[in-house]
Amino acid sequence: MKKTILRNRLFRYGILTVVLVLVVRLSLGFGQRSFENFCPFGGMESLWGLITTKEFSCSLGPLNLSILIAVLILAIIAKKAFCGWACPIGFLSELAGRLGGLIWKKRPRPDPKVNRAAKLLRYVVLVAALYFTYKAGELILRGYDPYFLIFSRFGHGSLGTVSWIVLGALLVGAFAVPMFFCRYLCPLSATFDPFARLGVIKVVRNEHKCTDCGLCEKACPHDIAPQKMIKVVHHDCTNCLECVDVCPVKGALELKATL
Secondary structure, eight states: OOHHHHHHHHHHHHHHHHHHEEEEHHTTSSSOOOOGGGOOOHHHHHHHHHHHSOOOOOOOHHHHHHHHHHHHHHHHHTHHOOOOOHHHHHHHHHHHHHHHHSTTOOOOOOOOOHHHHHHHHHHHHHHHHHHHHHSSSSSSSSSGEEEHHHHHTTTTTTTTTHHHHHHHEEEEHHHHHHTTHHHHHHHHHHHHHHHHHOOOOEEEOTTTOOOOOHHHHHTTOOOGGGOOSBBOOOOOOOOHHHHHHHSSSSEEEEEOOOO
């Protein structure tokens, strides 16, 4: 089973590494477009301004909108697969979380009530990002955005010491709580939520084979409990398959297309 877990995780990490390398190349000037043009949330940020003024905000363009539409369709098909299989910030967050788990062996899990309440923050960030971008006609939250700060190497729009503090706090958070930014602060994750609930391809539990061992919940980076569901319809599921890989009973958890 350990070999299967490692093989499947390495396959997913391989895809994520390719995406990360491509974004890094774009950030270094290799290519005709900026790395910002490949951010799906850029399409969301400029959407209202595009409708009202027929212009994209700042350096954003049609590619941002096209990628946004593509990933929203993907969410309807396969939940938050973009987050688990293609997002460079999600990948870096996951790696930081795994490193934190190695250093902090008995890392406490977030209290469920606190965890649910804290997730509301990402909707606040979403509304703030859309509102201030529309009002200013500029990506006003760039200085707090880990995607921009990391790949622009604190370029124009960064806030100096404030941006360093924000990025440092997010890193500490990622060590302490797996997928900290994705859980609590990512506006793109908030955008995906209603679409992800409709996802056709999802993890399905065979209740006759399941032994309720709880290993799937321990393996889930988002603290979802597949052993308590027939279909994992939770909006935070990224179809990363960590739960499927760790399950000791073949066929108890499977990825299937089902309504």
